Amino acid sequence: MRILALLDGTLVDPDTPLLRSHDLGVQRGDGIFETILAVDGHPRELEAHLDRLERSARLMELTLPDRAKWQHAVRTVLGEWPWGSEREAAVKLVCTRGLDGGDGTPTAFVSGQSLSEELMRKRARGISVVTLERGIDPGMMERAPWLLLSAKTLSYAVNMAALREAERRDADEVVFTASDDSLLEGPTSNVVLAEDGRLATPPPSSGILRGTTQGALFRAAEEAGWRTAVEPIARERLWRADGVWLASSIRKITQVHTIDGTSVATDSGLHERICKLYESRY
Ligand SMILES: Cc1ncc(COP(=O)(O)O)c(C=O)c1O
The missing domain is CATH 3.30.470.10 (Aminotransferase class 4, branched-chain amino acid transferase, N-terminal domain)
Structure with a gap:
C-alpha cells in the first residue's frame, strides 16, 4: 500500500x-x-x-x-x-x-x-548485529559541522552499504563504532542497553541522530522509576549488559540476541517490560 x-x-x-x-x-x-x-x-x-x-x-x-x-x-x-x-x-x-x-x-x-513482513519478523524474533567502524571520533561533530553528522540527510548510501556488509557477515543489522571503540548508532536506529535497572544510550554529541523512539522509551522508563543515562558507551559493555536493543520509529524496540557472532543476554521478561514501557506512551 x-x-x-x-x-x-x-x-x-x-x-x-x-x-x-x-x-x-x-x-x-x-x-x-x-x-x-x-x-x-x-x-x-x-x-x-x-x-x-x-x-x-x-x-x-x-x-x-x-x-x-x-x-x-x-x-x-x-x-x-x-x-x-x-x-x-x-x-x-x-x-x-x-x-x-x-x-x-x-x-x-x-x-x-x-511495513514489510521482514521487519515484522525481526521485531518478533530479534536480530543479530555486527559492529562496524564509522571512522569518526567523538569530538568530530563539534569540530566539523559540515559533515552534518547529526542531520537526517538523504545521503544514506554509506548506511545502506553497512547493512550489505552485515548481510555478508550473516547478520541482520549494524552498530557503528567510533575511533575510540565507543558505540554510535545503527544505520537507521539508536542502540539501547539495560544494565542493572538502568537504561543507557550514546550521546547525540558523538555525532549521531537524537532518536525519537529512544527518547520516548527513556521518558516512559524515567516515569516508571528507571534510571537512564545518555553517555559514552564502550563497545565491550554490549556483552555485559542485561539486554541490548535497536530502537527506531518503524522497528520500535527490537531485541538484539547476537553481536559479532557471540550471544548477548536476552531476557524475554525484560524485553516485554521495555516494549510495554515504550507502548505506554501511546
Ligand atoms: C541514523 C539513524 N539513527 C537513529 C534513528 C532512530 O530515530 P527514530 O527513533 O526517531 O526513528 C534513525 C531513524 O531512522 C536513523 O536513521
Whole structure:
C-alpha cells in the first residue's frame, strides 16, 4: 500500500513521476527526511519528528516549508490510509533542495507505505548485529559541522552499504563504532542497553541522530522509576549488559540476541517490560 501527498495537501497517484532528473535530492542526495510510525490512525512523536526535520534543515541551510503544511500533508495521508486492513503505516517526509539551477523552491512530499513482513519478523524474533567502524571520533561533530553528522540527510548510501556488509557477515543489522571503540548508532536506529535497572544510550554529541523512539522509551522508563543515562558507551559493555536493543520509529524496540557472532543476554521478561514501557506512551 502506498499513498502520496504534496505539501498543499493534494493526493497524487504514487506511480506518478514526481522528481525531475536535475533535482538536487537525486543528483547529490541534498535533502532531508523523516520516517514516522502511525498506528491506528495516530502518528507517533509527530512533533519530535518535525522538530528534528527543522533542525536538519537548519544544519543544511535548506529552505523548509512551514510546519503547518507538513502537518496537513501527514493528516491527508493518514486520512486515506486503510486502517481497517492495515493497523500500521510508515509515513515518510522528504524535502530536497529543489532543482539544480532553480529558484531555491524545495521539492517536498509525504508518503505512507506498508511495513514489510521482514521487519515484522525481526521485531518478533530479534536480530543479530555486527559492529562496524564509522571512522569518526567523538569530538568530530563539534569540530566539523559540515559533515552534518547529526542531520537526517538523504545521503544514506554509506548506511545502506553497512547493512550489505552485515548481510555478508550473516547478520541482520549494524552498530557503528567510533575511533575510540565507543558505540554510535545503527544505520537507521539508536542502540539501547539495560544494565542493572538502568537504561543507557550514546550521546547525540558523538555525532549521531537524537532518536525519537529512544527518547520516548527513556521518558516512559524515567516515569516508571528507571534510571537512564545518555553517555559514552564502550563497545565491550554490549556483552555485559542485561539486554541490548535497536530502537527506531518503524522497528520500535527490537531485541538484539547476537553481536559479532557471540550471544548477548536476552531476557524475554525484560524485553516485554521495555516494549510495554515504550507502548505506554501511546
Ligand atoms: C541514523 C539513524 N539513527 C537513529 C534513528 C532512530 O530515530 P527514530 O527513533 O526517531 O526513528 C534513525 C531513524 O531512522 C536513523 O536513521
